[in-house]
Amino acid sequence: MTLYTAIITLILIMDPFGNIPLFLSTLSVFEPKRRRWIILRESVFAFFVLLFFLYFGRFILQGLHISQPALSISGGIILFIIAIRMIFPEKPGVVSSTNSNSADSEESFEEPIFVPLAVPMQAGPSAMAYIILSSSQYPDQLPMLTIALLASSLVSTTVLILSDFLRKILGNQALRAIERLMGMILTTMAIQMLLTGISDYIS
Numbered sequence: 001m002t003l004y005t006a007i008i009t010l011i012l013i014m015d016p017f018g019n020i021p022l023f024l025s026t027l028s029v030f031e032p033k034r035r036r037w038i039i040l041r042e043s044v045f046a047f048f049v050l051l052f053f054l055y056f057g058r059f060i061l062q063g064l065h066i067s068q069p070a071l072s073i074s075g076g077i078i079l080f081i082i083a084i085r086m087i088f089p090e091k092p093g094v095v096s097s098t099n100s101n102s103a104d105s106e107e108s109f110e111e112p113i114f115v116p117l118a119v120p121m122q123a124g125p126s127a128m129a130y131i132i133l134s135s136s137q138y139p140d141q142l143p144m145l146t147i148a149l150l151a152s153s154l155v156s157t158t159v160l161i162l163s164d165f166l167r168k169i170l171g172n173q174a175l176r177a178i179e180r181l182m183g184m185i186l187t188t189m190a191i192q193m194l195l196t197g198i199s200d201y202i203s
Helices: 003-014 016-026 032-064 068-087 103-107 125-137 139-161 163-202
Strands: none
Touching (some): 003 016, 003 125, 016 139, 016 163, 032 125, 068 125, 125 139
């Protein structure tokens, strides 16, 4: 595994462009400055959750007696389901304009903490499975995987912080097109992970 491969795979799995409508909808009642702070905080939470599974996930597998082929097959299935949802998304909800929100409406809503913006939107089951599988297959490359996780988290966080700007510049249709393209790439990676797991189990 190379650093480039790990970064690209994690970015595809975390799907920041696909998360833009969900983040904007969830945080629409908050002022832009507060919304950026919430995104940054939840991204840090997600990073540390994935970092925990990177360093300790393989020990959890050992305790549960879960083999690497089983994890590879299940991870491939999860990735495939996520990819299919990216290619054929559900009908998007209406994202309200953030400029018309008042301070009173912001105070009437509690900030989302940890769930759902950190887990499962960023640190979801597919990202956890990939992290655990990578650390199990390449235990000698944990420093490289840590750098990959940090880089992909920074990319995802930057995209989400710029979500308002990106939606205005690209529009909803362009964002959906990008998400479908990422889903198509992720589909091939999911099939490869599934085939690798089956091959390892047979051998």
